[in-house]
Amino acid sequence: MTGAGQGEDRERRVGLNEALFREVNERIGGLTEDFRSVQDSMTIVCECGDAVCVERFQVEVAGYERVRANPLRFLVVPGHQAPDVERVVEELPTCLVVEKDKGAGAEVAEQTDPRA
Numbered sequence: 001m002t003g004a005g006q007g008e009d010r011e012r013r014v015g016l017n018e019a020l021f022r023e024v025n026e027r028i029g030g031l032t033e034d035f036r037s038v039q040d041s042m043t044i045v046c047e048c049g050d051a052v053c054v055e056r057f058q059v060e061v062a063g064y065e066r067v068r069a070n071p072l073r074f075l076v077v078p079g080h081q082a083p084d085v086e087r088v089v090e091e092l093p094t095c096l097v098v099e100k101d102k103g104a105g106a107e108v109a110e111q112t113d114p115r116a
Helices: 004-033 061-069 104-111
Strands: 040-046 054-060 074-075 086-091 098-102
Touching: 004 040, 004 061, 004 074, 054 061, 054 086, 054 104, 061 098, 074 086
Parallel strands: none
Antiparallel strands: 040 054, 074 098, 086 098
8 A cells, every 4th residue: 555545544543543542531531520629630641643652641621621522632742743644723731732634533533532
């Protein structure tokens, strides 16, 4: 496979990896829900496309919820963005918000959105 086919495969693979980490963070968010009245932040796993990344960071619960409202957006450690398949749309104090570009990665992000 060459050219466009390889690019689409990479987009899909990165999208699947990001979706997996998003699902982990959704479960963390569910566990955090009971404590929201006393806790305004939570620790999440970087949602980058690197399947072996295990970096964690704090994020405000309100910010997490705002980002999670858009299925094409993910929270990543600065430097973990993949410019060939996504763009940085916001910088938060502890992380970046990236948005999937159109294509296979965006399709995967929408299809695997646990809130859809």
